[in-house]
Amino acid sequence: MPLNDPCILVIFGASGDLASRKLIPSMYEMHVMGQLHPSTVILGVSRTQKSDDQWRDEVQLWVAKQVANFDASKWVEFAQRLHYFAGDAAKPDCYPALDARLCEMAESKGTRGNLLFFMSVAENLYEPIVEQIDAAGLVVEGKRWCSVDQSAKSWQRIIVEKPFGHDAVSAASLNRALGRAFEEESIYRIDHYLGKELVQSMLVLRFANTIFEPLWNWQYIDHVQITAAETVSVGQRTAFYDQTGAIRDMIQSHLFQILAFVAMEPPSLYTPENVRAEKIKIIDSISIPTADEVAAHCALGQFAGDGVEGAYNELAGVSPTSTTETFAAIKVHFDNWRWAGTPFYIRSGKKLAAKRTEVVVQFKPPAANLFRKLPGFTGESPNRLVIEIAPKERFNLRFDVKVPGFGLHGANVDMQLDYADRFKTDPVEAYGPLIVDAMRGDQTLFKHRIEVEGAWNAVMPFLDERSAKARAGIHGNYACGSWGPKSADDLLARDGRVWRNEP
Ligand SMILES: NC(=O)c1ccc[n+]([C@@H]2O[C@H](COP(=O)([O-])OP(=O)(O)OC[C@H]3O[C@@H](n4cnc5c(N)ncnc54)[C@H](OP(=O)(O)O)[C@@H]3O)[C@@H](O)[C@H]2O)c1
Missing domain, CATH: 3.40.50.720 (NAD(P)-binding Rossmann-like Domain)
Structure with missing residues (x-):
């Protein structure tokens, strides 16, 4: 280089x-x-x-x-x-x-x-x-x-x-202010998640191999889960967090970047122009729920007290009536041919059961289950690709095999690539390679103006008055150390699915 x-x-x-x-x-x-x-x-x-x-x-x-x-x-x-x-x-x-x-x-x-x-x-x-x-x-x-x-x-x-604006209007205003001084080619909207190895590796996995891309669509993928879970609380900056919340802090910014890499079409070449054009297109094709649909497309929560710290709305700097979410799960649909009918569930929260950022790609079950009368074959799809972004950097591909011995018994197995074991390198702080990219004039891993504004438009229904119903009863609606409020489980249960909450 x-x-x-x-x-x-x-x-x-x-x-x-x-x-x-x-x-x-x-x-x-x-x-x-x-x-x-x-x-x-x-x-x-x-x-x-x-x-x-x-x-x-x-x-x-x-x-x-x-x-x-x-x-x-x-x-x-x-x-x-x-x-x-x-x-x-x-x-x-x-x-x-x-x-x-x-x-x-x-x-x-x-x-x-x-x-x-x-x-x-x-x-x-x-x-x-x-x-x-x-x-x-x-x-x-x-x-x-x-x-x-x-x-x-x-x-x-x-x-x-980030924060790149507070909503769609302020983001557009900031873009205009930047545009008065700098050309778009000179503006680098950074998202350090794009500096993470496994996020970039997702593009290589999808587009440098032939075995995934033919399956990477509504026909073979049942749904996708994107999780960024933290065990920590909101820290000292409660007043700042109360103006922000999980959707602004994590989903609109970092998790939509991961979403774009999972869902976008293959660029014709790995160049800033081509990659950014595909990201703009996929964010633009997110289906915006109507006001009536918002509550059924999301689950919002605030952590309860745990004996050490009070509930979120009892913390110093937070209004007791605050409805800012410390947990959010949203269901995203794309209005495009590739993903029609395949939902993407995105969640992030504070004080959850584990610290973890990951993508789960759940494949559909085989069209016919010829082993249905044999032990170990449930009929549920075993095929699942888990991309662990942090704290571990791992790919896990799950499939069914025959258990050794007499008779035909099925069992799930995982094939795993652990970056630390395989490549023997310590992860570097994600900001470094991105700042070096900016020094080289490479905008591939930076956000375009239109993409940022598109991401705001997609989350606004979950933030503005349309989310009022989803915020009712938010105070202390999930226990610290859990995986969020019951409504988050219900969000998937309504579709006959469950979150991957494995350790
Ligand atoms: N901290 C993070 O991990 C993190 C992560 C993602 C995004 N961000 C974003 O990054 C930005 C910085 O965050 P931070 O946590 O580093 O904030 P911070 O700890 O409050 O630091 C702000 C800095 O700005 C300086 N400053 C304030 N007014 C100034 C002025 N008029 N001219 C020049 N310097 C000025 C302050 O120093 P003086 O008081 O000496 O001027 C201080 O060095 C924020 O927008 C934040 O939302 C932070």
Whole structure:
């Protein structure tokens, strides 16, 4: 893979949680793996005054904590890439000094005027900061933004973190604000789930093999389950979570990305344009339930108290009358030929029985069960592909075999590929490879404007007033350590199906 261009990665929100826990550790990993251009540097920006060295010392603690096999000598090399600038990035008076600092760094480090901005600040600062970046003249795609090395062509790109809007209207507004400053080709809407190995491997499994794709449709697949379950609570940021909930936090963003990879048509070539076009198409073909159908297409819940922590609506920072869901399950249908009649059930929640992100592809039973009078053959389909994305990275394919011995007894068996065992590699933080992709100008694993707005349109019925009936009786409607409210089981039971809740 060609080494990416040198650039200055400008992280707005440098002292925050995301930058400290994920972004800087992931850049350290990329440095150790030789994925950063030798001239690439990182400029952290936040309002708190501190020196380069103070910031380096702060983030070193995080890197040492987050990264397996932390190497102090590699850290010394990497730390030379880290620089810090104190300023309020939402205010115009920050920019003359920031511009001067960027020019000085570009000249001394040889970054050719390439700038990669990363928005790691609160969502309400995205638009003001983008406006200031633009007003300061930092974005002149294809031209020079300061007088360094006039012969070279530079680029300026921006990575935008979720939440990408709060609903369909605010997402469109943010897209317009970004579009006033950056070309769509320069906007990288990041979803770190697309940096996960098994999510990308799903595309290879589907499209590099011939044995799955012919079966990958309504004729052979009964239904698909996509689960992102957490055992943890909502953490300290209760007020933030209460404005968000499981649908916004997980389903509209991360799980719809997985959904798109499972359901989309094969792109003609693995290029950003082709992959993104297919993702846009599949999200656009999600059937939107009518107001009357919403309650029957979803199950929403809030965890009850567990003796250690109160129920969700009893937590400090949460309104006692809050109906924000800490658990959501929705049923998705596609209005297209491939998936007509095959539902996709998507669920996510806090304080559930296990930490797990996975896709279950349940195949239909054979058309005729010739073993129906023999033991071990239930007539239910044994065929199921489970793609475990986290914490384990595994593919499991289940099928029936004959049990050894006299007579014909059937039994389910699983064939498993465990990534850690097979490839002997430790997983890297998903942000790293994605940020490196942005440095290379590869948008394949980033979301397009239309796709984001389409995903919001698809979940709005489960969020706005149409979901009122589904939110009735939500308070404490599931026990901590369970798999969510009874209504989630009912959602599948109505269709004669059950969730895979195996350990
Ligand atoms: N944390 C995660 O795991 C995570 C995951 C997914 C998405 N996100 C999203 O990523 C964004 C950042 O999250 P976070 O958890 O890192 O937030 P955070 O811990 O509150 O950090 C916010 C950062 O922004 C800086 N800041 C605030 N106002 C600023 C301004 N006007 N100019 C420059 N810097 C400013 C703060 O430092 P000063 O006070 O020094 O300015 C701080 O460094 C949010 O939109 C969040 O929703 C976070």
